[in-house]
Amino acid sequence: MTSLTPKPSQVESWERLPSDWHNDERMDALFAFFKDRDLNPVHYDAKMKFWSETINAFCEDHGLLQIDMPTIVSRFRRKGKTPKCLDKVFDELVKQNRLVSTNDYTNSQQSSWVSWSFNKLASPITSWMSPKTPVDQEVFIIKELVDKKALQVVEALQSQVYVPTFDCVVSFTSFINTCRRCALIDENSINLVISALTRDKKILIDYIGDAKDVKVVKFVAPGASVVRPLTEIENSVLLLRHSKERLEEQLKKSDEQIEGLLADIRRHLKNSNRTAAMKLLRKKKLLEREHEKKEGTIEHLNCVLTQIEQTDCSSLVINAYSSGVQAHKELLRKNGLTPDAVDDMIDEVQEMLENQKELDEALSRPVGNETTDMTELEGELEELLKQPVLPTPVPAAPIPAQKETVNEEYIKPPEQDPFADLELRLQKLGVQESTPNKVPEIASSSQ
Structure with a gap:
């Protein structure tokens, strides 16, 4: 196979x-x-x-x-x-x-x-x-x-x-x-x-x-x-592009023809055949004129195609803007956002702040009949500051516990000490004890 x-x-x-x-x-x-x-x-x-x-x-x-x-x-x-x-x-x-x-x-x-x-x-x-x-x-x-x-x-x-x-x-x-x-x-x-x-x-x-x-x-x-x-738009654009491509192909051919005529003209001039060279030169001029016209037409077609592309891009931008506006409107409608609603909300917020301010002022006022004059309190405080400061009393040494005589047959009840609170009273009066051994001696003599 x-x-x-x-x-x-x-x-x-x-x-x-x-x-x-x-x-x-x-x-x-x-x-x-x-x-x-x-x-x-x-x-x-x-x-x-x-x-x-x-x-x-x-x-x-x-x-x-x-x-x-x-x-x-x-x-x-x-x-x-x-x-x-x-x-x-x-x-x-x-x-x-x-x-x-x-x-x-x-x-x-x-x-x-x-x-x-x-x-x-x-x-x-x-x-x-x-x-x-x-x-x-x-x-x-x-x-x-x-x-x-x-x-x-x-x-x-x-x-x-x-x-x-x-x-x-x-x-x-x-x-x-x-x-x-x-x-x-x-x-x-x-x-x-x-x-x-x-x-x-x-x-x-x-x-x-x-x-x-x-x-x-x-x-x-x-x-x-x-x-x-x-679509009709695609059909029109395709025809423009097809015409442009055909013109570009014709330009290539005319370029080749002009190059060939130049070579023939040089050959006739080399052979001193000016008449033939002149005929070819006229033909070359005609081809160059046609070449310029085609170049202008191609440039015009390029401008038209560019404008069509820009128009299409502009249309896409407009459609995008339109879609964005519609989406924004739908979002505002869904959330109930309107200028009047926003103004009402701002007024409510302002009213709420004023109410809160009044509440704060009410809570900062003193509670009860507070009628004491601050000037009087300041004067009393100054008087206390002018008074001399008493020295801090030094605590006295603890009194040693007195031994009791224990008799197996009879236990004598303790007698009441008339000087037991003497030291405490002296401390309250601010008098420091001069002789620390005085209390034990009195206690012993009382016995």
Whole structure:
């Protein structure tokens, strides 16, 4: 079978080449036929996982969204040997619905709302196989890679959006260039991505111009879920841009023509053919005049496009202001905030502060009939300060306890001491005791 996919780079130069690729013993086991899973399920599952992940990563890095077994077998040739187990790998991927036959994928696309687009854009896909194609020579679609690449293309397009009003439409050529930057190297893979994006309503292919001869692609705007139909504003802006691009192409051609005329004029002058040089010089002047006119037209178109962009930005700013005002009004309404309500609240606060001030003054007034004159109290305090300060009395030594004579037969009651409180009275009178031994002597004489 002749391979239907383009020949990618050799697997040895692949950046994500498996680390076991240079291990001869390991790769011989991986290249061999699958044995019955019941004999060694661990080895069987590890081998299946290795080939599934390796084939998927290889196709992703090389932009291959459709594969066939002969192509993959030839791409993973190693030291003259090819893997003998890929038929089992393909069968398992088909069971997991990770590989979809071209016929099934085509039918699923045609049953959607974009059958017209798929029939037109993916016609090469439908011709890849016939109903009698053997299974081992079937062409399969890697569905998960198609969806992944489609998402990458949309994200790449959205990253270039500056003004969402009309920047979500690009020429079909620009769209194809974006696909190629996402590693989609062949037309069939690009058609698959176009088909998937159209099916999911992420892009819309249309034609603009009076003759509907300009093919454009509108993609879903950032933040939106599906693409919207082409608007009149987008149609007008696209026509302006298309006219500008055509004028720029004409300018390039006129520059080349003017350079060629200059070379011919110099050649005729060198050959002393002034008549031919004069004719070419007139033609050169006409081209230069047309060149200036086109340059002025391009400058005018640039100004118009700039004004449109500024108007759109101004519209976005006005809409943002409007949304902010509405949100502010709703917040004021929800919280009951009005100028009258705020004035009433300020009055209530002022009244509350005045009431509190009156309460503080009332609480600071003296309680009861406090009629004592402060002047009288000050005078009495001055009199007390003028009086002499008496020395602090020194406490007298304690009187030793008197021993009592204890008689076994008779105990004499103690007699009352007439001088017991003498010392206390002397202390109150402020007279210091001169002879500390006087009290004991009197006590002894009384006995």
